[in-house]
Amino acid sequence: MMMPPFRTEYTGDILIVDDIPENLQLLFEILNEEGHEVRRVLNGQQALKTVAVDPPDLILLDIKMPILDGYEVCKTLKADHQTANIPIIFLSALNDVLDKAKAFSAGGVDYINKPFDVYEVLVRVNNQLKLLETTRTLTQRNQELEILNRDLEAFNYMVSHDLRRPLTRLLGFCELLADGELGVADRAEAMEIISNAGTEMNQIISDLMRLATVSQGELQLEMVNLSTMAIAIAAQLQNQNPERQSQIDIAPDLIIAGDRRLLKIALENLLENAWKYSSEKALTKIDFFQADNGHFCIRDNGIGFDSNQQNQIFTPFTRLHKERNFAGTGIGLTIVQRIIQSHQGQIWCNSKPNEGASFFFTCGMQL
Ligand SMILES: Nc1ncnc2c1ncn2[C@@H]1O[C@H](COP(=O)(O)OP(=O)(O)OP(=O)(O)O)[C@@H](O)[C@H]1O
Ligand SMILES: [Mg+2]
Incomplete structure (x- = not known):
């Protein structure tokens, strides 16, 4: 009976490991035809190297190979948390029940028997990629829910x-x-x-x-000149308190890819803080520059704080200087952190009481 042709629903980056070139070629053709990105290696050692450099979505792994057999390769990959989650389908010429048990206990998720049946290969590969896609979506959704949950907790706390x-x-x-x-x-x-x-x-x-x-909506990416943005914000701050003595140095052409509206909110909050928490100084000094390692830094010479408390300052509605007379609700840095994280970046700080504060951030976006 003719099988109906199988329709691949999920394509991925697949690594095939087999010491027999004909097998590799055959699988390559079957999978490539369906639109998968297919990479091939001839032994276990090469497989481990390739996976370390550029992990694939799925591995088809021959069991019987010289030196390093499929079980060993599988166990090694499963033992490393960086590669442990890559699904592995064993390619097996052995129909022995014991070997299947061994394949599953080594960490394999499925197996395909040789000689290959095209339909079977495509169905099993598709199943794994589908599972992978579902897991990724769930993981991402989970992270979003965690953030939402934290917001809700903060909201509860706020209201009560x-x-x-x-x-x-x-x-x-x-x-x-x-x-x-x-x-x-x-x-x-x-x-x-x-x-x-x-x-x-x-x-x-x-x-x-x-x-x-x-926290909502897609990023509108463009190249943003943080320097010109910061100069405008700094001028506004100086206009608000013309009686204050200040020296604000902003390095030219600090340019990154990002969402202009959000980056402006982030810079406003960081510079407002630098301005606010240095108001007791005779001369306020603020610098905005990019360090040699690429990290952006906004540094002030204000009242500072103990760096050990840096987790707290990014928590909504948490303020360290309540006893002093600084206006605010403690939401600014939470917003900044959200914005930086949505740009695949990180933010952290370095400070000591009365020795000023430096806020560092990175941005991982590209146009
Ligand atoms: N540059 C800084 N120097 C010293 N302390 C700072 C600095 N930036 C932030 N902080 C500390 O971290 C806390 C949280 O900062 P955040 O910007 O979130 O809130 P805020 O400035 O108090 O209020 P707002 O919601 O108006 O921004 C501040 O209350 C302050 O104690
Ligand atoms: Mg603030």
Whole structure:
């Protein structure tokens, strides 16, 4: 009976390992025809080297090979966490039940018998690639959910602590006013307290909205000149406090691929912090430059903090200098971190109390 032709649904980067060139050629033709990217090596050692340099999506691995047999190659790959998740299908001329058991216990996910049946090869390869795709999607979804979950936790915390405080104040003074026993002066004061509490709540809510909007949507990639952006932001900060003495040095042509709108929000927050937390200095000094290793750095000479607390400062609504008089809600750096991470980059800092702070970041995007 004629089999219906098999339709490949998932294509991938496949490595075939077999010491018999004819087998390699045959499999290559079958898979290449279907649109897979196919690489071939003739022995176990070459297979290990190739996988280390450029891991494929799937490996078809012959069992019987001289020096390093398929089981050994499989065990070695499974023992290394970098390569452990690459699915391996064994190619076997042996129909022995014991060998299949051995193949599975070495970490293989499936096996194909020789001589090859085209239909079988395509179905088994397709199955593995489908599984891989599903796992990748699930892993990514999981990471997104984790971030969402963290946001929700922060939101919960926010509502139960920070938002409740001004609300309680607001309600308390409303009650006092409603009693109608306050004199004119006290009434005016109560009104002011109510209004301030409202403003505070409003600020908290708009911060939460800001956090939610940077986490959404696709990046609009283009080449962005961070230097010109930073110069404009710095000028605004200096205009806001013309009485302050400051020296802001921005290296020219710091250019990266990224989303202009988001990168501007990130730079604004970093420079605002540098400006805010150096306000007690007679002369504020801020530098923005790219180090020799390519890391971008925004450095200030302000009050600094203990670097051990760097995990906290990226946590939403966490502030280290509450006892001092610096305005803020503690959301800025969380937003910056989200933006940098969405650009495949990292952000970290280096600081000591009273010795200024340096914030470093990288960006992994390319046009
Ligand atoms: N350049 C800096 N120098 C010293 N401390 C800093 C600096 N940048 C951040 N911090 C510390 O990290 C905390 C978190 O910073 P973040 O920008 O998230 O919040 P914020 O500045 O307090 O408020 P906002 O939400 O308005 O930005 C700050 O409260 C401050 O204690
Ligand atoms: Mg800030």
